Amino acid sequence: RYFPFAFLFLLGRLQAVPGELEEAARVDGATPTQRFRHILLPQLMPVIALLGVLRFIMTFNKFDDVYLLTGGSAGTEVVSVRVYQFLTARTDIGAAAAQAVVLAVVLIVFVAIYLRFFTGRREV
Incomplete structure (x- = not known):
């Protein structure tokens, strides 16, 4: 029921991540797992935290x-x-x-x- 809400937030942040970061990691030889862990996940953490707080508030109410x-x-x-x-x-x-x-x-x-x-x- 709330998946589209979270999906839009995460998709918006993923689209805002500069492509140069992933390209530089790929050139340096980073595996897909390393690119996710060291580039994408730190970019997504503020959004995930915001979604966690908002869902917590929505659940309380x-x-x-x-x-x-x-x-x-x-x-x-x-x-x-x-x-x-x-x-x-x-x-x-x-x-x-x-x-x-x-x-x-x-x-x-x-x-x-x-x-x-x-x-x-x-x-x-």
Whole structure:
């Protein structure tokens, strides 16, 4: 279901890799495995990390499939379903808001970790 999303990100990065890098490695005698490991993979790592963070956030906020299939029962209760249950079934707005804020803080921490380690500092 989310493969096209990741495919477009990875394909865009692969098309942006300069051909001279692979050509130089080929001239130097690098095998296809070495070219992938030492040239393509380092170029793809920031995109793979971004996709990992985005999928993590999307998974945390997954609501529709879980709620429509199981309603959060049978051990499939995720945080977003729990917030919805507190808000609608139990009419406990405070608990729902508190859990939503905790979810937001956890996601902000993961985004901050991503930004800390995967954004490049460029000096002009």
